[in-house]
Amino acid sequence: MTSAVSSPPRTIRIGSRKSQLALVQTYWVQEQLQKSYPDITFEVHTMSTQGDKILDVALAKIGDKGLFTKELELGMLNGEIDFAVHSLKDLPTNLPEGLTLAAITERENPADALVVHEKHKDKQIETLPEGAVIGTSSLRRLAQLRHRFPHFTFKDVRGNLITRLAKLDAGEYDALILAAAGLGRLEMSDRIHQILPQDISLHAVGQGALGIECRADDSELISLLKAIEHPQTRDRCLAERAFLRDLEGGCQVPIGVNTEISGEQLTLTGIVASIDGQKLVQDSVTGEANKAEALGTQLAHLLREKGAKEILEEIFAVIQRGS
Ligand SMILES: NCc1[nH]cc(CCC(=O)O)c1CC(=O)O
Incomplete structure (x- = not known):
């Protein structure tokens, strides 16, 4: 018979992408779990995913299925890591056989946010000038904004949040549309110029929440993870x-x-x-x-x-x- 009290403390390996946002999210999960289970060791292991490596091709053209998750999923299936922390919106809706979505954490504001170049600091999305260059790499944001603001120019933007903001500040774009949650987690909420209301942009599925994925047969871990659901x-x-x-x-x-x-x-x-x-x-x-x-x-x-x-x-x- 095993019980939580008598079994030896387990070391649990958490897989994460290496981006700053991914690491902030993973360390947050690690800290929450560590508080709930002081006797268990939680270690973070980082991995690069395909989506981190291909930075020069528009996301829409490489196809998205598992772009940011596949390497982590392989790591779980071959036992290198025990669970992975994902931005839930990057996690495909069909998971590979043998893996499960064990927990979903409390969502931050799921809305999209407008971030503007400083020359537009007195503008809102409704008042940006004709031809303003709006950076987004999401077809969802592109389609909804084009519908409402056909007079803007839309341009793809890739790279992590820091890189994107640097491109905006360098004048490559007049404004960017980013997830409010990502900016919040990186303590850059001060860059949020306007939260886009839902009649302008409905957010992505799962936006603002973290999804914890693990092996479907690891029932001990699945029950531990309920602490952060x-x-x-x-x-x-x-x-x-x-x-x-x-x-x-x-x-x-x-x-x-x-x-x-x-x-x-x-x-x-x-x-x-x-x-x-x-x-x-x-x-x-x-x-x-x-x-x-x-x-x-x-x-x-x-x-x-x-x-x-x-x-x-x-x-x-x-x-x-x-x-
Ligand atoms: N696809 C990239 C991605 N994945 C998760 C976030 C932000 C955090 C979140 O939505 O949970 C972002 C950046 C963005 O869309 O601006």
């Missing part, structure tokens, strides 16, 4: 992920969401947009929060009936042609 965030994110999974989109398709919980009720709003911002379908569903995934599927079906299927097929064809 945030049930409301989990319900919201499971609804969002079921919606995305059903539409077969990754983080690089123009699909946005919003979720709200009121009592036992969860409301999920979703949008699917064409890259040119011309076509846009949106709807919402409300139901019991404990049936989050069913709500996601329901919304996906609703949007498909409204034309989301055609929009997505067109986008996949364009991405495959590499144009």
